[in-house]
Amino acid sequence: MVRYLGRRVIAAAVLVAVVSSGALLLTRLAPGDFASELFGTGVSAGSMAQERARYGLDRPIASQYLEWLGRAARLDFGVSIVYHRPVVELVRQRAANTAILALAALLLATAMGLPAGIVTGSRRRGALASVIRGLSVVLLSLPSLITSLVLVMVAARTGWLPTGGMQSAGAWDAGTLSGLADLARHLPLPALAIALPLAAMIERVQSQSLGEVMAMPFALSTLARGVPRRRLVWRDALRPSIGPVASTYGFVLGGLLSGSFVVEVVTAWPGLGRLMYDALRARDLYLVAGCAAAGSVFLALGSLLSDLVSAWADPRVRQRQAGGAPGAAE
Amino acid sequence: MASCRAGPVSRDIQCGAARRAARPTWATGQRIGLGGKKLTTSRRERSLRSAVLAVGVCALVAASGACRRDAPRAGAKPAVKALVSSLRAEPRTFNRYVSRDSVAELFAFLTQAKLVRIDRRTQEIEPRLAESWTASADGLAYTLKLRTGVAFSDGAPFTSADVLFAFRAIYDEKTASPLGDSMRVGGQTLAVSAPDASTVVVRFPSPFGPGIRLLDNLPILPRHKLEAALNAGALAKAWDLATPPAEIVGLGPFVLKAYQPGQRLVFERNPRYWRADARGRRLPALDRLTLEIVPDQNAELLALQTGQIDFMQSEVRPEDYAALKRAADEGKVSLLDLGVGLDADSFWLNLRPNRPAALKRPWLLRPELRRAISHAVDRRAFTDTVFLGAAVPVYGPITPGNPRWYSPVLPRFEYDVAAARRLLSGLGLSDRDGDGMLEDRSGAAAGFTIITRAGNTALERGAAFVASELRKVGLAVDVAAIDGGAAVERIERGDYEAVYFRFLTTDVDPALNVDLWVSSGSAHVWNPGQAKPATDWEREIDGLMGRQVAALDQAERKALFDQVQKIVADQLPMIQFAAPRIYLATGARVVNATPALLRPSILWNPDTLDVR
Numbered sequence: 040m041v042r043y044l045g046r047r048v049i050a051a052a053v054l055v056a057v058v059s060s061g062a063l064l065l066t067r068l069a070p071g072d073f074a075s076e077l078f079g080t081g082v083s084a085g086s087m088a089q090e091r092a093r094y095g096l097d098r099p100i101a102s103q104y105l106e107w108l109g110r111a112a113r114l115d116f117g118v119s120i121v122y123h124r125p126v127v128e129l130v131r132q133r134a135a136n137t138a139i140l141a142l143a144a145l146l147l148a149t150a151m152g153l154p155a156g157i158v159t160g161s162r163r164r165g166a167l168a169s170v171i172r173g174l175s176v177v178l179l180s181l182p183s184l185i186t187s188l189v190l191v192m193v194a195a196r197t198g199w200l201p202t203g204g205m206q207s208a209g210a211w212d213a214g215t216l217s218g219l220a221d222l223a224r225h226l227p228l229p230a231l232a233i234a235l236p237l238a239a240m241i242e243r244v245q246s247q248s249l250g251e252v253m254a255m256p257f258a259l260s261t262l263a264r265g266v267p268r269r270r271l272v273w274r275d276a277l278r279p280s281i282g283p284v285a286s287t288y289g290f291v292l293g294g295l296l297s298g299s300f301v302v303e304v305v306t307a308w309p310g311l312g313r314l315m316y317d318a319l320r321a322r323d324l325y326l327v328a329g330c331a332a333a334g335s336v337f338l339a340l341g342s343l344l345s346d347l348v349s350a351w352a353d354p355r356v357r358q359r360q361a362g363g364a365p366g367a368a369e
Numbered sequence: 370m371a372s373c374r375a376g377p378v379s380r381d382i383q384c385g386a387a388r389r390a391a392r393p394t395w396a397t398g399q400r401i402g403l404g405g406k407k408l409t410t411s412r413r414e415r416s417l418r419s420a421v422l423a424v425g426v427c428a429l430v431a432a433s434g435a436c437r438r439d440a441p442r443a444g445a446k447p448a449v450k451a452l453v454s455s456l457r458a459e460p461r462t463f464n465r466y467v468s469r470d471s472v473a474e475l476f477a478f479l480t481q482a483k484l485v486r487i488d489r490r491t492q493e494i495e496p497r498l499a500e501s502w503t504a505s506a507d508g509l510a511y512t513l514k515l516r517t518g519v520a521f522s523d524g525a526p527f528t529s530a531d532v533l534f535a536f537r538a539i540y541d542e543k544t545a546s547p548l549g550d551s552m553r554v555g556g557q558t559l560a561v562s563a564p565d566a567s568t569v570v571v572r573f574p575s576p577f578g579p580g581i582r583l584l585d586n587l588p589i590l591p592r593h594k595l596e597a598a599l600n601a602g603a604l605a606k607a608w609d610l611a612t613p614p615a616e617i618v619g620l621g622p623f624v625l626k627a628y629q630p631g632q633r634l635v636f637e638r639n640p641r642y643w644r645a646d647a648r649g650r651r652l653p654a655l656d657r658l659t660l661e662i663v664p665d666q667n668a669e670l671l672a673l674q675t676g677q678i679d680f681m682q683s684e685v686r687p688e689d690y691a692a693l694k695r696a697a698d699e700g701k702v703s704l705l706d707l708g709v710g711l712d713a714d715s716f717w718l719n720l721r722p723n724r725p726a727a728l729k730r731p732w733l734l735r736p737e738l739r740r741a742i743s744h745a746v747d748r749r750a751f752t753d754t755v756f757l758g759a760a761v762p763v764y765g766p767i768t769p770g771n772p773r774w775y776s777p778v779l780p781r782f783e784y785d786v787a788a789a790r791r792l793l794s795g796l797g798l799s800d801r802d803g804d805g806m807l808e809d810r811s812g813a814a815a816g817f818t819i820i821t822r823a824g825n826t827a828l829e830r831g832a833a834f835v836a837s838e839l840r841k842v843g844l845a846v847d848v849a850a851i852d853g854g855a856a857v858e859r860i861e862r863g864d865y866e867a868v869y870f871r872f873l874t875t876d877v878d879p880a881l882n883v884d885l886w887v888s889s890g891s892a893h894v895w896n897p898g899q900a901k902p903a904t905d906w907e908r909e910i911d912g913l914m915g916r917q918v919a920a921l922d923q924a925e926r927k928a929l930f931d932q933v934q935k936i937v938a939d940q941l942p943m944i945q946f947a948a949p950r951i952y953l954a955t956g957a958r959v960v961n962a963t964p965a966l967l968r969p970s971i972l973w974n975p976d977t978l979d980v981r
Contacts, residue, residue: 072858122610202668208635305667
């Protein structure tokens with residue numbers, strides 16, 4: 040297990056290095072830079088050059104990159120050009136907010152998608168299953184932008200939820216409980232905006248997987264012996280069918296970062312996605328690289344989590360991770 | 370007992386059943402299966418079911434708990450007089466001396482004060498920290514008498530030493546302040562001296578028509594807080610976003626109470642603010658002002674309609690007008706019509722004469738082409754399509770929204786397709802291959818590409834409309850909407866044929882935007898930074914603007930600038946088609962707002978802003 044975790048840590052480090060380097064280089068190579076974004080048209084070439092020199096943007100890309108890489112190896116991702124603050128500090132602050140949102144969204148999506156997938160996977164027919172399938176297709180087809188805007192509009196019209204932000208001003212002044220309650224009021228809207236399409240995806244994967252397990256000989260024979268379908272589903276078929284859903288979690292967690300920026304912008308959630316969006320717009324290349332690094336950490340963690348859940352659900356996976364021959368458990 | 374034939378799951382059934390045989394029935398629950406056999410519910414089955422149920426219930430509880438109506442902050446009965454505004458972008462620094470972005474400027478309006486201020490509505494100079502001033506006979510020196518008894522928000526007294534510090538800071542080479550550029554006349558700095566603690570003398574290097582209007586650009590930051598950083602060459606890093614709010618002191622109506630990154634800035638009244646209203650009440654009228662960071666304009670609009678914010682920083686988009694009008698009719702918001710805006714979208718062709726495209730297709734540089742373009746675009750249809758009717762046609766860069774400098778008597782190349790075709794024909798552009806589109810004498814298609822900023826729907830609509838109108842007269846025109854930074858870089862390099870952009874007016878006085886008009890200016894966008902004027906008309910404008918900047922008599926300055934506008938309207942180095950009408954929306958609770966066309970439209974005057 041230690042060796043396995045060691046391998047995963049090394050793979051994660053390589054992933055972080057490649058992704059953040061790619062982000063930095065692509066941002067640097069793309070037309071335009073921080074100075075052109077800041078000044079717009081009509082500024083003297085001297086002023087533009089002075090601003091570029093101030094942030095080292097006039098240096099050759101190779102030396103700029105190598106210097107950054109050297110610092111990044113010591114977990115120093117430089118200083119944000121826009122905010123004049125260490126990238127690590129900015130990213131850490133926002134990553135915590137994104138993690139709260141991502142976990143809430145994942146929990147909501149699992150709570151909605153998994154039972155729905157069990158319903159549709161265990162019943163081929165029925166009005167409920169058909170409605171769930173139809174709803175899933177609709178939610179999968181809707182871009183996050185539309186979902187967010189619709190939810191914001193509903194929140195605005197009904198007044199049930201705040202239309203944006205993470206906390207009200209002064210929410211924590213009245214104590215921790217009051218602060219947490221305020222956070223809980225702000226969380227559902229962005230979490231739902233992310234969770235709805237995710238729940239639909241989980242429903243589809245779970246439904247397919249459970250359907251396949253239910254068609255296996257052992258399941259058919261169990262049914263044939265008179266075991267009720269519901270009992271077969273909950274006691275025997277659910278666990279082996281969870282593997283595919285679990286394996287998607289890694290990508291989902293990684294995707295939450297890149298996919299949540301639209302939701303974060305629309306719902307004014309101060310997360311990492313929004314920070315990266317702002318950094319990209321301002322061409323703050325060190326901050327872009329830092330955000331990308333954080334995103335790849337999310338991906339690596341999510342991937343590890345999904346592997347652990349898969350191992351929990353399937354002994355064969357456990358065996359493979361432990362270095363044994365696949366199928367040895369059978 | 371169930372038999373076990375294959376697979377781990379079946380084995381589980383068997384083993385589970387064997388285990389259950391030894392347990393009391395209350396621990397397992399019982400059910401009667403087919404054939405009269407007892408089928409029990411396994412612990413794992415119950416665990417799984419419970420887990421899924423628990424997660425579902427948690428989600429429902431969280432959702433229902435969250436569904437408590439969030440009392441709109443703006444709508445609640447205020448214990449203190451407080452307003453909430455939206456802010457679209459994050460602050461980047463709290464130090465106005467090192468930032469040119471609009472949030473830093475807004476921050477300075479709220480927390481700092483200036484020697485004099487331009488009243489954004491009347492365009493008159495108002496005394497602020499300087500209570501009076503006199504000009505020397507030659508107009509080069511101004512002696513400003515400072516208010517006495519004024520203190521910074523931390524209690525430190527304000528004196529002329531703070532003014533000297535402000536000038537030293539913005540002209541400091543290491544600081545490289547963007548204000549240093551705007552506080553120069555003819556490229557030279559102003560000379561400032563302080564005969565005593567309450568007197569400042571500002572000397573201009575050459576006669577300057579706008580005079581101390583220039584000082585409206587300069588907030589006076591506290592010497593006692595920032596001088597050490599300036600001396601250490603570190604002013605550029607001072608007052609960054611990590612600075613504790615208590616360290617950021619000022620002479621403005623508010624002090625920063627809290628900054629929550631990505632969420633909001635909270636300001637509280639500065640108890641030491643030096644202004645009072647006409648009835649002698651201390652200003653500002655508000656106890657608290659919150660700027661909620663709402664990056665998305667649609668969400669911002671909804672927040673306004675639902676009372677979660679009291680006003681927006683940005684103007685109302687044409688497409689949002691109808692919804693806000695309905696809200697205004699219901700009494701939820703107030704819709705303020707500020708009239709015609711100062712900024713009209715501008716179209717220009719690249720007039721740098723030596724670039725390869727211009728050498729190959731010299732007709733691109735000819736004024737006849739620009740006049741033909743002006744004739745070809747139906748400005749009425751343009752206002753309807755691009756601004757949904759909320760605009761007026763214009764024929765020059767100075768709009769009717771700037772009455773002090775606008776000239777209504779200018780050459781106009783009105784919508785006239787036949788005239789456009791005649792002008793194009795005169796350039797040798799004709800349909801040589803019968804495809805309905807024009808070709809030049811070499812047989813090459815007559816056309817060009819307009820670049821504009823992607824993501825700005827008004828600009829994209831405007832550029833698309835112009836292109837479509839020009840295609841009707843046979844010019845093959847395409848639009849390339851590209852990322853802002855990339856577009857700017859191409860414009861700076863001169864790597865474009867035509868541009869459709871919008872300039873934001875920062876001051877209505879043309880002498881303070883002189884870089885746009887003179888041929889050597891960096892903002893002379895169609896052919897910037899010329900060593901000597903490329904055309905006779907640019908040479909003429911250079912001369913006129915030189916006199917206009919130096920003239921001290923307002924009537925003379927206006928007459929000179931009218932001539933400049935006349936030349937520009939005739940030569941059309943930039944073509945404007947329409948200027949939008951500007952609407953602002955505020956919540957019904959907001960009173961004493963003094964909206965103006967120059968940004969920040971409402972918070973330029975935060976002192977008197979009050980709540981109903």
